[in-house]
Amino acid sequence: MSLIQLYDTTLRDGTQAEDISFLVADKIRVAEKLDELGIHYIEGGWPGSNPKDISFFREIKKVRLTQAKVAAFGSTRRAKTTPDKDNNIRTLIQAEPDTVTIFGKTWDFHVREALRISLEENLELINDSLAYLKNHVGEVVYDAEHFFDGYKANPDYALQTLKAAEAAGVDCIVLCDTNGGTLPHEIPAIMEKVRATVATPLGIHAHNDSECAVANSLMAVACGAVHVQGTINGFGERCGNANLCSIIPALKLKFGHECISDEQLKTLRILSRTIYEMANLIPNKHQPYVGNSAFAHKGGVHVSAIQRHPETYEHIRPELVGNVTRVLVSDLSGRSNILAKAEQFNINLDSKDPLTQEILENIKDLENRGFQFEGAEASFELLMRRALGTLRHYFSVIGFRVIDSKRHEEEKPSSEATVQVKVGGRIEHTAAEGNGPVNALDHALRKALESFYPQLRDVRLFDYKVRVLPAGKGTASMTRVLIESGDKTSRWGTVGVSDNIIDASYQALVDALLYKLVKDQEQAG
Known part of the structure; x- marks a missing residue:
């Protein structure tokens, strides 16, 4: 199958998301991580818009990237000036990137209302901006902003804008769903018209306002696009951009396209979490492919089936993207959940052992009282060890x-x-x-x-959540406390439940410290 070029815009489009901001040093580190993943293009920012992006392009020259090309982003020239005198165009060239990407207006509504120029004049500024850049930069990508909305409003003019870009010798024309309102079933007919109009390689840039950014990107590839733009974890303005953490495994494992190596794909989950950490955001546990819950199984029937044949309830093997199968324990659980969980913790349990049923009944009783073990696997392990009599009294x-x-x-x-x-x-x-x-x-x-136990100094409390359990008792209600703790090498969750919030917190805190001691003892011998 053909090679699909991956174009990451986390450092530009991704930073337009609410609550996300990267320092220059952060952006350099993200770029290095993206290069390690095998991304082909890293869009570093808009050097004409702010000093931080200018600094990034200066600092990234000191970094030796393995394969990724660094792209600078900007716009076509302003009306009533020439490219050589346009400050935005000059700044793009001065940044000395490997690639320059600029956007231009495709929707006649935007040309008239935003730029306030004639449709013909817009075609001229697209063409001469790109032609000028092609004479000064090795590779130029054209983002056809609002292309799908523009095509639906005035297909003839939208296609003329693409012809103007192609006439300038641009290397790739990217069709943008800037407002994120296009649906997957609309892509094929539009792509067919575009491919009949221009011969330049095509790309796709989708936003997620209709929850279709990934689907639209994959549909565009199915219709001939060879260049896909997106962000890690789908970061981006409003509802975000197309999520490369979903697109990449779909392209490689389901389409059979070459984009990154098998070994690089195995680092996808850790890269996703690293970017979340650098953005100071809690990872989305329900994120496809890379989320903690992506391959988590709770129902006893499911667990029993995946132990025999994982494909019964898993669409891919999680290890391919660096994830793992997880067995959750809850009041929906059966024996198979308990046995699978015990195996995960290297605890020997027999399915016919009455103790297995005793643990299961204990869990169901605890959950009926408000305990929850999905986010508190450390408390669950301690519970099993107590039942088996193998928990040391520290x-x-x-x-x-x-x-x-x-x-x-x-x-x-x-x-x-x-x-x-x-x-x-x-x-x-x-x-x-x-x-x-x-x-x-x-x-x-x-x-x-x-x-x-001096090693307890290494324990840090990462997250503390309090949930008031519905009982109609107001301030006398039961509360559940979930704590996420960790040390230099791992994290673990513990839980406590009580009608006294201090007591619930105490239970979770004691389990967190106790689990650290158990874990260290196992590692020591």
Whole structure:
């Protein structure tokens, strides 16, 4: 099958998303990661629009990329000036990228209302902007902005704009669904008309406002596009851009197109999560291919089937994209879930062992009380070890007290916790302050235990979630606390449930510290 060129615009279109901003150093690191994945083009930004992007193009020259070409983005020249005098065009050339991509108006409505020039004049500025760039830059890509909307409004004129770009000798013409309103069934007929009009290689740039960006991109490839633009994790303005984390495996595993190597594909999940971390966003666990839940199975029938033949409920093998099959444990679970989970934790369980049924009944009872183990696999492992009698008794908490006080109306409340723990025959009694009662309790627990187990200093609390369980009791309702903790090498989730939020937090905190000790002991021997 043909080679499909992957064009990433995370550093330009992706940063237009709400809540996303990268420093220049971040952008350099993202570019390096994209190059390692095998992306062919990395759009670094619009050097004519802000100093940060100018700095990026200066700094990226110091980086040795393996294969990716660096692209600079801009627009056609302004009306009533020539390309050589247009500051945007000059800045693109001065950035010295491998490739320049500029967009131009395709929709007659935009030409009249946004640019306020004649349709003929728009054709001229498309053509001479691209021709000028072709004389100064090795490779030029033309983004036909709003092409699909423009074609539906005035097909003859939309095709004329593409002819103007082709006449300038552009290397690729990219059809843009800028407003994201096109549906997949509309793509084939439009692509057929375009291919009959121009011979230049075609690309697709889709936005996700109708939740069709990935589908539209794949449909365009099926209709002859050889260049696909998108962003990692679908970052982008409004509802985002086409998600390359879904497009890449679909192109390679389902279409059979060459785009990246098998080994590079296996790094897709970790790249996705790295970009989330750099953007300071929580990864979308339900994201196809790379999300934590993409290959997670909860129903007992499903689990039983995938253990025999994974393809019964998995459309690809998760390892191909660097993911793994996960078995979730819940009140929907059967024996097969328990056995699969035990195997994952290297715990020997027999399907005929009465203990397996006992664990299952215990889980169902706990979930009926409000516990949830999908995001708290560490608590689940500890539960199984307790049932099997294999959990070492590292410590016991004799008791704790948490005091919240507010002495003056203008002051913030202060929080203090005291804890008594017993390790072996020794009792440790400590106190600590914190930013709120849970934080104070966390500090006091650690302070009491770290003298016995110094490795607990490595534990960090990454996420803390409180859910009020529906019971119609108002402030007396049960609460579920989910905590995500981790150290330098891994993360784990723990859970606590109580009608007292401090007690629920205490349960999850103790499990988090206990799991660290269990994990370290296993690794040590």
